[in-house]
Every structure is written in structure tokens, then in C-alpha cells.
Amino acid sequence: MNDTLLEVKGLKKYFPIKQGFLRRVVGHVRAVDGVDLTIKRGETFAIVGESGCGKSTTGRTILRLExxxxxxxxxxxSELGPVNVEKADSKTLRRIRPEMQIIFQDPFSSLDSRMTVGRIIAEPMIINNTLSGRALKDRVAELLTVVGLRPEHASRYPHAFSGGQRQRIGIARALxxxxxxxxxxxxxxxxxxxVQAQVLNLLEDLQERFDLTYLFISHDLSVVEHIADRVAVMYVGRVVEVASTDELFYNPKMPYTEALLSALPKPDPRNRVRPTVLSGEVPSxxxxxxxxYFHPRCPYAQEICKKxxxxxxxxxxNHLAACHFADQLQLKGATPLTEVPAPPVLSTPTTQEATQ
Known part of the structure; x- marks a missing residue:
């Protein structure tokens, strides 16, 4: 079996800018601007970047929600072999959609407040005619148990649950x-x-149990370091670096990645080094x-970078970087935990010293 589950080649998603009474198109927002990715079966592939860099739009476009x-x-x-999702007709999409699911960011708005939890989880199976009757109820109860909730929760509505519990319901629906x-x-x-740690641990357990592959989108590098096998860094709609998690965190090759990593909390609280502050604003x-795209803010930019x-x-x-000087720069990565100095060893006082 092919180890590759998903291939993304030159993916672009432009949103038109319309102005005037006739709403004529005067430009485009390049939300995703030529993204290339390869995701292997069973791995967690993360996409990180600042807000507005296009990472969520990339995920939605891969699923053809955009x-x-x-x-x-x-x-x-698993049955049809390689399928071009962007060209698939409605019949083919109906075949492949069950194998491509999404967990949304907001556990509050992603669940219909008018539907019971049982109905929310059952809806994908009802739409796809996979189960009905008693088998459907048993499957809903099983999914609730799998994500750490109780079967009797199926009769309740989303408002009765906390944020973490609602996200577990969303995970059950995705499964x-x-x-x-x-x-x-x-x-x-x-x-x-x-609650974040609990949900991340749940996702890792489910991945091992059901042989899942994750495309994990986040702006939080601490979360990504914990869960990801490989990481892609996005900047203004483009992927600028891809590597294994350890390689990217401790041996970055792209100045933008260095700046992101410098903002990570340091394992040694005595380390007061300030994060790298980039000049200028994120380009539109x-x-x-x-x-x-990064050259107006890059401290290492040369004339070639502008042209x-x-x-x-x-x-x-297998460390990919979009930088003219990736082979030459010596960039600083995150601080490894092994570099944290050990606390001083205090000798145990003798009985005579302790009584003085």
C-alpha cells in the first residue's frame, strides 16, 4: 500500500475583491498561494503560522469546503485509489467524503444548539445511509464512550456541556x-x-486506536511540538519551511521560523532573552x-530577496526551506529541555548544624 495519503500540488485559493456599484473585480486576496504538501498515512502533519496566513483556508480547500x-x-x-478531489463530481465526492473529516475550531458554534448530542453524532451516518435503528443508537453510544463521555449524554443538548466536552462531541461526530x-x-x-492537554491526549489515543492521519492546524507552537510528527510553516499564503518537528524546532532554516520559535516560553525561567521582534507589518x-514575501521584515534580507x-x-x-540563504544562515532554534541547568544540590545538614 502507498504510504502517502494526501498530496497537495500548487494549491491556490484567491478571493475576489469587488468594488463599485457594479461590483467589479478589482483584485484578489491570495489566501492560499501555491501550497505543496505530502502527508503520509498515520502521521500528524501540522501547519503553523500567524493569524491570517491562510492555514485554515488551506485545510478547508483540501476538503473542498472551499x-x-x-x-x-x-x-x-481505500477503494478508488488516487482521486483528484478538486475535479471530483458530486458522486465521487460522496464516496470520498466519509474518509475526509474535520474538527472545527469553535466547539460552541460548530454544534447545532437545536439538536441533541445523539442526533448531532448520528447525522453523518443518517446522511450517508450507513446505519439505522438500533445499530445507529449503539454506534452513537460507542462513539460517546470512545471520546470520554457517557452514553446517556446522547439525549442532552450542547448547551449542557463545557467547552472541552463540546469539542469531544465534535470529535465523536468526525469519527x-x-x-x-x-x-x-x-x-x-x-x-x-x-482542557487542551486532555483533548490533545485524546486525539493521540484515537490516532493510535483507529490508525488516523491528522492535518493539524494551529498557531500555538507549544501544542504543535507536543503532537506533530512533521511541521509546515506558512507565511502570507505560502509554505516557507517543512521538516520533522525536532529538526524544525531546533535547526530552523528560515528566518521567519526563527522569529516564531523565539517567542516560545523558555524552559528555564531565569532565561530572560527577549523574543525576536520583527520590523514592519505582515504584508497584505x-x-x-x-x-x-518575508523580505521587508527579514533581518538577513539581501538585494536578491527583493527581486x-x-x-x-x-x-x-528532507528539510525544505524557501530561502535564498538557507544553506548559509546559522539560525537559533528553540531551547532544548536538556539545556536547562540543574538546580543546585543542597547538602543535608548534620544534626548539630540543624539545631544551631
């Missing part, structure tokens, strides 16, 4: 059709930190700069 402007999305279906790929669109960003995806767009290339060890 129609792509250009590019290919090839999903390796209903036995998917192969789940797009996790910032699934813990709306939750308290203590409606009017990006020429050459490298030529760097291609995403392998700089060694």
Missing part, C-alpha cells in the same frame, strides 16, 4: 464514518490550557511584496 482556484489535491482512497484523514482546525485554541495577501521568489527546496535530510 473551491480551489488552482492546483491539485490527490487523496488516496462517525471511520475516516482516514481528519483536518483538525485549531481544535484546542478555544479551550482552557488544562491582496498586495504582497515582490520576491520573497526573486525563493523556491521551496530540500536543504538536506
Amino acid at each position: 473551491e480551489p482556484t488552482e492546483g491539485e489535491v490527490i487523496f488516496h482512497h 462517525a464514518l471511520n475516516p482516514k484523514l481528519i483536518v483538525c482546525d485549531e481544535p484546542v485554541s478555544a479551550l482552557d490550557v488544562s 495577501p491582496a498586495n504582497p511584496p515582490s520576491g520573497c 526573486e521568489t525563493p523556491q521551496l527546496r530540500d536543504v538536506g535530510g
Whole structure:
């Protein structure tokens, strides 16, 4: 069996800018601007970046919740083989959609408040005519148990649950059709930190139990470091670096990645090094700069960066970077936990010293 589950080639999603009484198109917002990704079966592939960089739109366009402007999305279906999602007709989409599901960012608005939890989880199976009657009720009870809730919760409405519990309901709904790929669109960003850890651990347990593949979208590098096998960094609609999690965190090749990593909390509280503050503002995806999109804010930019767009290339060890000087720069990564100095060892006082 092919180890690759999803291939994304040159994916673009442009939103038209309309002005005037006749609503004429005067430009485009380049939300996704030529993204290339390859996701293997059973791995957690993360996309990180600042808000507005296009990572959520990338996930939605891969699932064709947004129609792509250009590019290919090839999903390796268990029965149909490689399927071009962007060209699939409604009949083919109906075949492949059960294997491609999504967990939404907001557990409050992603659940219909007028439907019981049981109905919410059962809806995908009802629409796809997979189960009915007693078998459907048993499957709903099973899914609730799998995500850490009780079967009797099926008769309640979403408002009766906390944010973490609602996200568990959303996860149960995503699991209903036995998917192969789940797009996790910032699934813990709306939750308290203590609840985040519980949901992340649940996702890891479910991945091992059901052989799931995750496309994990997040702006929180601490979360990504915990859960991801490989990471792609996005900037203004483009992927600028891809590597294994350890390689990217501790040996970045792209200046933008270095700046992101510098903002991570340090394991040693005595380390007072300030994060790298980038000059300027994030460019508008409606009017990006020429050459490298990052060059107006990059402290290492040269003249070539203003004129030529760097291609995403392998700089060694399957580490991809879109930077003209990726082979030359010595960038600083995150601080490894092994570098935290040990606390001073205090000798145990003798009985005579203790009584003085």
C-alpha cells in the first residue's frame, strides 16, 4: 500500500475583491498561494503560522469546503485509489467524503444548539445511509464512550456541556464514518490550557486506536511540538519551511521560523532573552511584496530577496526551506529541555548544624 495519503500540488485559493456599484473585480486576496504538501498515512502533519496566513483556508480547500482556484489535491482512497478531489463530481465526492473529516475550531458554534448530542453524532451516518435503528443508537453510544463521555449524554443538548466536552462531541461526530484523514482546525485554541492537554491526549489515543492521519492546524507552537510528527510553516499564503518537528524546532532554516520559535516560553525561567521582534507589518495577501514575501521584515534580507521568489527546496535530510540563504544562515532554534541547568544540590545538614 502507498504510504502517502494526501498530496497537495500548487494549491491556490484567491478571493475576489469587488468594488463599485457594479461590483467589479478589482483584485484578489491570495489566501492560499501555491501550497505543496505530502502527508503520509498515520502521521500528524501540522501547519503553523500567524493569524491570517491562510492555514485554515488551506485545510478547508483540501476538503473542498472551499473551491480551489488552482492546483491539485490527490487523496488516496481505500477503494478508488488516487482521486483528484478538486475535479471530483458530486458522486465521487460522496464516496470520498466519509474518509475526509474535520474538527472545527469553535466547539460552541460548530454544534447545532437545536439538536441533541445523539442526533448531532448520528447525522453523518443518517446522511450517508450507513446505519439505522438500533445499530445507529449503539454506534452513537460507542462513539460517546470512545471520546470520554457517557452514553446517556446522547439525549442532552450542547448547551449542557463545557467547552472541552463540546469539542469531544465534535470529535465523536468526525469519527462517525471511520475516516482516514481528519483536518483538525485549531481544535484546542478555544479551550482552557488544562482542557487542551486532555483533548490533545485524546486525539493521540484515537490516532493510535483507529490508525488516523491528522492535518493539524494551529498557531500555538507549544501544542504543535507536543503532537506533530512533521511541521509546515506558512507565511502570507505560502509554505516557507517543512521538516520533522525536532529538526524544525531546533535547526530552523528560515528566518521567519526563527522569529516564531523565539517567542516560545523558555524552559528555564531565569532565561530572560527577549523574543525576536520583527520590523514592519505582515504584508497584505491582496498586495504582497515582490520576491520573497518575508523580505521587508527579514533581518538577513539581501538585494536578491527583493527581486526573486525563493523556491521551496530540500536543504538536506528532507528539510525544505524557501530561502535564498538557507544553506548559509546559522539560525537559533528553540531551547532544548536538556539545556536547562540543574538546580543546585543542597547538602543535608548534620544534626548539630540543624539545631544551631
